[in-house]
Amino acid sequence: MKNVIDYYKKIYYVMKRIRLVEEEISKNYKHQKMRCPTHLSIGQELVGGLISLFLKKNDFAISTHRAHAHYLGKGGDLKALISELYGKITGCSKGRGGSMHLIDKKVSFMGSTAIVGSNIPIGVGLALSIKFDKSNKISCIFLGDGSIEEGVFFESVNFTAVKPTPTLFICENNNYSVYTPIHLRQPSDRKIYEMVESLGVKSFLADSRDINDTIIKFKKAVKFVRENKQPVFFEITTYRWKEHCGPNEDDHLKYRSEKELSEWKKADPLKEIEKVLLKNHLLTNIQIKKITHKIKDEIAKAFDYAEKSEFPKFNSVNIDEYAN
Amino acid sequence: MNFPEAINDAMKIAMSIDKKVICYGLGVDDPKRIFGTTKRLKERFGPERVFDVPTSENALVGIGTGLALGGYKPVFVSQRFDFILLAIDQIVNAAAKWFYMFGSKNNIPFVIRLIVGRGWGQGPTHSQSYHAWFANVPGLKVVMPSSPKNAKGLLLSSIFDKNPVIFVENRWLYNINEKVPTGDFRVPIGKASVIQEGKDITIISNSFMTVEAKRALKFLNDKKISCELIDLHTVRPVDWETIYRSVNKTGRLIAIDSSSHNLSIASEIITRVIDKCWTKLKNKPVKMGLPDHIQPTSFALTKNFYPDYISIIKEISSLLNISLEWKKLQEKQETPHDIPGTWFKGPF
Numbered sequence: 001m002k003n004v005i006d007y008y009k010k011i012y013y014v015m016k017r018i019r020l021v022e023e024e025i026s027k028n029y030k031h032q033k034m035r036c037p038t039h040l041s042i043g044q045e046l047v048g049g050l051i052s053l054f055l056k057k058n059d060f061a062i063s064t065h066r067a068h069a070h071y072l073g074k075g076g077d078l079k080a081l082i083s084e085l086y087g088k089i090t091g092c093s094k095g096r097g098g099s100m101h102l103i104d105k106k107v108s109f110m111g112s113t114a115i116v117g118s119n120i121p122i123g124v125g126l127a128l129s130i131k132f133d134k135s136n137k138i139s140c141i142f143l144g145d146g147s148i149e150e151g152v153f154f155e156s157v158n159f160t161a162v163k164p165t166p167t168l169f170i171c172e173n174n175n176y177s178v179y180t181p182i183h184l185r186q187p188s189d190r191k192i193y194e195m196v197e198s199l200g201v202k203s204f205l206a207d208s209r210d211i212n213d214t215i216i217k218f219k220k221a222v223k224f225v226r227e228n229k230q231p232v233f234f235e236i237t238t239y240r241w242k243e244h245c246g247p248n249e250d251d252h253l254k255y256r257s258e259k260e261l262s263e264w265k266k267a268d269p270l271k272e273i274e275k276v277l278l279k280n281h282l283l284t285n286i287q288i289k290k291i292t293h294k295i296k297d298e299i300a301k302a303f304d305y306a307e308k309s310e311f312p313k314f315n316s317v318n319i320d321e322y323a324n
Numbered sequence: 325m326n327f328p329e330a331i332n333d334a335m336k337i338a339m340s341i342d343k344k345v346i347c348y349g350l351g352v353d354d355p356k357r358i359f360g361t362t363k364r365l366k367e368r369f370g371p372e373r374v375f376d377v378p379t380s381e382n383a384l385v386g387i388g389t390g391l392a393l394g395g396y397k398p399v400f401v402s403q404r405f406d407f408i409l410l411a412i413d414q415i416v417n418a419a420a421k422w423f424y425m426f427g428s429k430n431n432i433p434f435v436i437r438l439i440v441g442r443g444w445g446q447g448p449t450h451s452q453s454y455h456a457w458f459a460n461v462p463g464l465k466v467v468m469p470s471s472p473k474n475a476k477g478l479l480l481s482s483i484f485d486k487n488p489v490i491f492v493e494n495r496w497l498y499n500i501n502e503k504v505p506t507g508d509f510r511v512p513i514g515k516a517s518v519i520q521e522g523k524d525i526t527i528i529s530n531s532f533m534t535v536e537a538k539r540a541l542k543f544l545n546d547k548k549i550s551c552e553l554i555d556l557h558t559v560r561p562v563d564w565e566t567i568y569r570s571v572n573k574t575g576r577l578i579a580i581d582s583s584s585h586n587l588s589i590a591s592e593i594i595t596r597v598i599d600k601c602w603t604k605l606k607n608k609p610v611k612m613g614l615p616d617h618i619q620p621t622s623f624a625l626t627k628n629f630y631p632d633y634i635s636i637i638k639e640i641s642s643l644l645n646i647s648l649e650w651k652k653l654q655e656k657q658e659t660p661h662d663i664p665g666t667w668f669k670g671p672f
């Protein structure tokens with residue numbers, strides 16, 4: 001058994017990369033070259049890091065409107081992501097999908113959908129295909145605290161509770177659905193993971209500010225799904241720093257308190273991991289600079305690639321409505 | 325072979341050809357086996373490939389999309405078209421979009437079988453056929469068989485198509501018997517069938533309305549009226565070439581849909597025919613379908629709700645301005661209007 005700290009270096013790199021990518025997207029959005037709604041994951045990078053540690057390349061993943069971190073954590077191609085935001089032919093969906101519709105089949109990132117909750121049954125269907133194949137892959141579904149309010153969530157959980165499939169539900173509870181806090185949407189004394197447990201699916205709760213505990217629990221959750229070929233629901237409390245949709249801040253709208261935001265920022269999991277690595281001499285400040293430089297270089301190349309790529313051409317005869 | 329037997333035959337053939345074909349839906353392995361259409365599938369292909377499910381249409385369609393992404397060819401059955409309305413999100417926003425939206429990288433081979441109820445008090449929520457809605461959704465194929473033979477051929481083509489297919493079966497087709505080719509017999513999707521050639525008038529119909537149109541033809545042929553009857557088979561994509569060719573020849577058109585005439589397939593056919601065949605038209609095109617209101621339950625309220633062979637003859641009579649004495653036919657009607665034949669005793 002590995003010490004938890006042994007995971008820190010890798011997860012740090014993955015999370016740092018996600019943070020820097022999102023920041024670069026945020027910085028460049030004003031140029032009006034990326035012209036599609038985008039939901040950034042800054043503050044919520046830990047899940048992207050976790051999946052990079054414990055999911056295998058051929059495990060299925062399917063995500064939501066807030067998918068950048070999941071796509072990158074799963075190993076999705078960075079150039080294809082940035083090009084997709086630019087609407088270029090080299091985008092992962094050939095510019096047809098935008099930020100909310102990412103795919104990278106090479107790493108079994110099967111798609112991300114923009115209708116809240118709609119990826120959930122599809123992920124269960126993928127898990128059912130794994131079961132039929134008798135393989136030992138798992139299917140990983142990302143979802144937010146808002147999506148559990150959709151009927152299809154209950155239908156999907158019920159289905160896999162009665163017909164077990166290797167499904168890992170990862171619910172990032174960031175306390176908000178757009179600007180509406182969770183206490184206006186769900187009874188305050190009802191915890192999501194407890195409710196799901198009572199529906200018949202084994203559940204975990206983790207707090208992204210407690211990194212060791214989160215890593216241990218997540219590892220356990222993945223292991224349980226893979227070994228027992230049964231579903232698990234993994235709820236993780238987290239926080240989005242930026243506006244719900246877009247590259248900026250939206251705190252002038254006053255839907256959440258400054259204190260709440262600053263407390264979460266203070267507890268930034270990425271900073272925390274960095275601190276632990278430095279303290280334990282697993283990383284030096286020079287190395288951090290090097291890592292940052294390397295990632296920034298990669299990001300610059302991806303943006304350059306997207307800029308230089310061609311736009312798709314509209315073909316009115318063959319619009320690719322159907323597969324042949 | 326009757327209609328359910330033809331569907332059952334197609335399922336057995338598809339499932340033996342390809343191990344990836346899966347059949348699921350509420351009741352597929354219950355004692356009634358979806359009017360017999362899924363008879364002996366579970367026994368023959370095992371409970372993994374043929375399984376009953378919770379009553380969760382939206383999730384079930386999503387699960388089908390996931391299965392398709394995972395390399396399977398699912399066939400989902402819903403005992404009524406009305407029930408699938410709970411799954412519109414998964415059909416329209418996911419299954420239909422997947423191929424295009426993700427840069428043509430994955431496709432969704434997925435059949436959704438929907439049975440349309442009619443008569444004997446099916447009423448407001450057990451008799452609807454919203455095939456025109458789905459025909460309005462790019463990425464879907466919408467298939468509407470009109471006989472056991474084309475049902476078998478179209479279902480086999482649908483299962484082996486690479487795209488999501490809405491397969492619409494009218495309950496009143498179920499007791500029709502005809503000779504059906506054996507083995508892996510396919511009828512192409514997107515190609516209409518010219519049931520009878522003619523020169524005076526073109527009738528275009530789908531599903532059970534084709535049965536009514538065929539009945540009308542028997543009568544009209546005797547009267548030496550030369551009708552061309554086209555059965556659409558699929559309402560997305562529509563075989564426009566066959567339609568234009570026919571109307572350019574006859575100059576007259578009756579377009580019949582098997583649901584409300586309002587914003588129907590028939591409406592679209594007439595719009596396009598006016599555009600493409602304008603100079604060849606001898607009369608204004610005629611549209612037929614169900615009235616544009618909610619279907620009632622009572623025996624007394626459902627009379628004349630559906631077009632039938634007599635109302636088709638009536639339209640032709642006024643179009644050609646000849647007396648066809650259709651009123652006499654009405655007097656001769658023996659079967660009550662709300663059942664396909666005396667064999668039907670309800671409830672569904």
Ligand SMILES: Cc1ncc(C[n+]2csc(CCOP(=O)(O)OP(=O)(O)O)c2C)c(N)n1
Pocket residue numbers: 039065066114115116117143144145146147148174176177178244
């Ligand atoms: C069915 C549906 N309803 C509403 C929306 C608008 N919408 C987009 S994102 C979002 C918030 C969902 O909240 P959550 O699932 O917690 O995800 P988060 O944005 O917090 O990551 C909403 C309501 C939508 N896309 N789909």
Ligand SMILES: [Mg+2]
Pocket residue numbers: 144145146172173174175176177178
């Ligand atoms: Mg949320």
